[in-house]
Amino acid sequence: MSNDYRPMWESLGLDLESHDQLLKAIPQAFGGVYMQQKNRPAEMEYFDFVVSEIHGLRIQELQEHKSRGGKVVGAFCIFVPEEIVRAAGGICVGLCSGAEIGTAQAEKVLPRNICPLIKSFMGFKLGHVCPYFESCDMVVGETTCDGKKKAFEILNDYIPVHMMETPQMKREKDKVLWRSEVRDFVTEMQQFTGNQVTYDSLQRAIIDVNGKRKVLARLAELRKNIPAPISGKDSLLIEQIAMYDDVDRFTEQTTKLCDELEKRTRAGLGVQEPGALRIIVSGTPMAVPNWKVPHIIESSGAVIVAEELCTGLRYFENTVDEDGSDLEQQVDALAKRYLDIDCACFTPNDARTDKLVKLAEEYQADGIIHCSLAFCDPYLVEANRVEKVLKEHNIPLLRIETDYGQEDSGQLKTRVEAFFEMLAAKKA
Amino acid sequence: MITVGIDVGSITTKAVLLTDTTWQSLLLPTGCSPRESGKSVFEQILNRAGLSPADVNYVVGTGYGRISLPFIDKAITEITCHARGAHHLVNGTDMVVDIGGQDSKVILIDEQGSVMNFAMNDKCAAGTGRFLQVMAAVLGADVSELADLARGAESVQISSMCTVFAESEVVSLLAQGVPKERIIAGIHRSVASRVASMAERLGRGERLTFTGGVARNDGVREFLSRELGQEITVAPEPQLAGALGAALLARDRCKQTLVTLDEIH
Numbered sequence: 001m002s003n004d005y006r007p008m009w010e011s012l013g014l015d016l017e018s019h020d021q022l023l024k025a026i027p028q029a030f031g032g033v034y035m036q037q038k039n040r041p042a043e044m045e046y047f048d049f050v051v052s053e054i055h056g057l058r059i060q061e062l063q064e065h066k067s068r069g070g071k072v073v074g075a076f077c078i079f080v081p082e083e084i085v086r087a088a089g090g091i092c093v094g095l096c097s098g099a100e101i102g103t104a105q106a107e108k109v110l111p112r113n114i115c116p117l118i119k120s121f122m123g124f125k126l127g128h129v130c131p132y133f134e135s136c137d138m139v140v141g142e143t144t145c146d147g148k149k150k151a152f153e154i155l156n157d158y159i160p161v162h163m164m165e166t167p168q169m170k171r172e173k174d175k176v177l178w179r180s181e182v183r184d185f186v187t188e189m190q191q192f193t194g195n196q197v198t199y200d201s202l203q204r205a206i207i208d209v210n211g212k213r214k215v216l217a218r219l220a221e222l223r224k225n226i227p228a229p230i231s232g233k234d235s236l237l238i239e240q241i242a243m244y245d246d247v248d249r250f251t252e253q254t255t256k257l258c259d260e261l262e263k264r265t266r267a268g269l270g271v272q273e274p275g276a277l278r279i280i281v282s283g284t285p286m287a288v289p290n291w292k293v294p295h296i297i298e299s300s301g302a303v304i305v306a307e308e309l310c311t312g313l314r315y316f317e318n319t320v321d322e323d324g325s326d327l328e329q330q331v332d333a334l335a336k337r338y339l340d341i342d343c344a345c346f347t348p349n350d351a352r353t354d355k356l357v358k359l360a361e362e363y364q365a366d367g368i369i370h371c372s373l374a375f376c377d378p379y380l381v382e383a384n385r386v387e388k389v390l391k392e393h394n395i396p397l398l399r400i401e402t403d404y405g406q407e408d409s410g411q412l413k414t415r416v417e418a419f420f421e422m423l424a425a426k427k428a
Numbered sequence: 429m430i431t432v433g434i435d436v437g438s439i440t441t442k443a444v445l446l447t448d449t450t451w452q453s454l455l456l457p458t459g460c461s462p463r464e465s466g467k468s469v470f471e472q473i474l475n476r477a478g479l480s481p482a483d484v485n486y487v488v489g490t491g492y493g494r495i496s497l498p499f500i501d502k503a504i505t506e507i508t509c510h511a512r513g514a515h516h517l518v519n520g521t522d523m524v525v526d527i528g529g530q531d532s533k534v535i536l537i538d539e540q541g542s543v544m545n546f547a548m549n550d551k552c553a554a555g556t557g558r559f560l561q562v563m564a565a566v567l568g569a570d571v572s573e574l575a576d577l578a579r580g581a582e583s584v585q586i587s588s589m590c591t592v593f594a595e596s597e598v599v600s601l602l603a604q605g606v607p608k609e610r611i612i613a614g615i616h617r618s619v620a621s622r623v624a625s626m627a628e629r630l631g632r633g634e635r636l637t638f639t640g641g642v643a644r645n646d647g648v649r650e651f652l653s654r655e656l657g658q659e660i661t662v663a664p665e666p667q668l669a670g671a672l673g674a675a676l677l678a679r680d681r682c683k684q685t686l687v688t689l690d691e692i693h
Binding site: 401408410411414415417418421422425 | 504505506530543545
């Protein structure tokens with residue numbers, strides 16, 4: 001990082017010693033996973049820069065926003081309507097929790113066997129190692145899974161948490177409930193920020209965030225080309241950065257990247273040989289710096305063409321209708337867009353399995369790798385439904401269950417490579 | 429044509445040298461350096477056959493140490509190699525159960541010996557050779573003696589799948605005075621049931637072949653056959669199935685290359 005951010009980190013109350021260790025580990029991991037890739041698009045430079053300034057520049061921006069009286073709101077889930085935070089003059093940041101950190105502290109308040117993402121966010125907070133977390137004035141939690149739902153009660157001891165009740169089904173009465181939750185969130189944000197959410201401010205926010213989703217959808221569309229013009233790892237990084245970067249700047253930079261990818265596509269340039277296996281990754285979110293499985297996949301010669309993940313398609317595949325003529329209609333449109341997300345927390349969730357079949361066809365994928373974090377009941381159990389439907393459609397599937405540790409990398413590599421050998425033999 | 433398959437497993441390194449008519453093999457303990465043991469098994473098998481590396485047309489490396497072998501032409505996973513090896517060793521095999529030192533797998537194969545689907549244990553050691561090794565150490569026995577020691581004994585229930593917890597369970601069973609042979613039988617059953625559930629999930633085959641070092645343990649085979657309710661054939665030289673498969677795949681690749689060259693000329 002170019003500047004000396006230590007005084008800022010200190011003022012945020014970070015545990016500088018642990019934070020130093022974390023910051024030392026990131027360039028190493030990033031260098032090994034990202035900088036060794038061949039044929040990277042030149043416009044990845046911006047995203048590499050964002051990573052190099054991961055706890056620097058963006059945190060400084062958040063602090064400047066706060067010094068002007070603005071609020072920072074953290075979220076752990078793509079169900080939190082970012083538009084409403086923006087319309088109230090706040091900044092919404094996705095908190096990553098993709099590394100094993102502060103485990104000992106987290107285990108003071110959490111059971112030992114729990115989803116690594118939950119353990120990670122508790123570890124980051126209790127260990128005072130994440131400047132994003134420490135910049136947040138509030139966290140918005142949701143009830144997508146039991147682990148998070150109960151962990152937010154504990155987190156509330158350390159930072160104010162506003163809970164949104166996400167339904168578990170998608171019937172009319174569930175839609176009514178969710179709509180009221182979104183409406184309440186508008187009121188909550190108004191009170192919390194002291195700013196009125198108006199039709200105009202919400203309209204602006206909807207258009208801005210839609211802009212971000214649309215450029216991500218454009219990126220996804222470009223990856224349908226053979227050869228794929230960008231690696232899955234780079235795409236994942238962009239999708240991860242989308243969750244906490246400045247919205248306008250992110251949209252602008254990603255547009256530039258897409259322009260470059262379009263040129264590449266016209267020239268027939270790709271990141272891998274045209275014959276490389278095309279893989280879709282599906283499952284639980286992959287938060288920064290969790291690039292483990294994509295790295296194994298792409299260093300075994302395949303290219304990931306889509307991520308059916310929260311850090312992927314689920315985040316941007318639908319936009320909010322922009323035609324609402326008053327605030328209530330805007331809230332309707334927001335509620336609808338968010339409830340269209342096909343998360344495994346819903347039952348039934350056929351839309352997800354149907355979508356996977358469609359994606360496999362559209363992206364001309366050779367196979368799907370279902371990757372779930374350990375102890376994630378919704379996704380681990382739903383893997384059975386995924387397997388059943390994909391089998392009916394003759395789409396090869398590999399199921400992986402893992403966490404943030406590296407000790408199973410060799411074993412995972414064997415499974416992934418064997419899967420690819422099987423796919424290559426089928427293709428031949 | 430001469431090809432070699434090198435299988436660097438977590439405990440044993442195996443080599444198979446394949447000529448047009450025969451094959452020969454060599455086994456060495458892997459020790460702490462998979463790279464060194466791979467190199468040394470290759471040199472020794474060549475020496476014994478009076479050959480030099482230049483005489484070999486193609487070398488395939490497999491096993492967890494496959495990536496650390498600089499002299500191979502290609503690395504192929506042990507899943508694909510065991511499938512090919514078992515297919516060659518036992519006619520008509522459609523499902524392979526391979527239990528090695530640190531992994532266990534169940535592989536569905538087609539008539540050509542190609543992988544159709546597979547399942548592999550997660551990162552824990554339950555249902556692997558390592559599990560047997562750890563338990564043998566607690567019981568003061570060698571892993572090769574386990575089958576004989578347990579012969580005919582009624583198994584005791586070992587409920588822990590985790591190697592660490594199972595170890596304490598065995599210690600407490602010993603303290604309760606449960607006879608050793610019954611405990612060993614229980615350990616065999618534990619390994620078998622873990623692997624059997626993988627086979628169930630994959631969808632059962634008609635003709636099961638057992639490969640990997642643990643296939644030499646008759647106790648595990650018996651429980652596996654009981655759990656699955658069907659006969660299971662132990663491949664001749666089960667430990668060598670991976671290296672043999674690697675050598676056979678090396679031969680396939682070599683032939684492919686020759687065909688392509690012919691087409692060019």
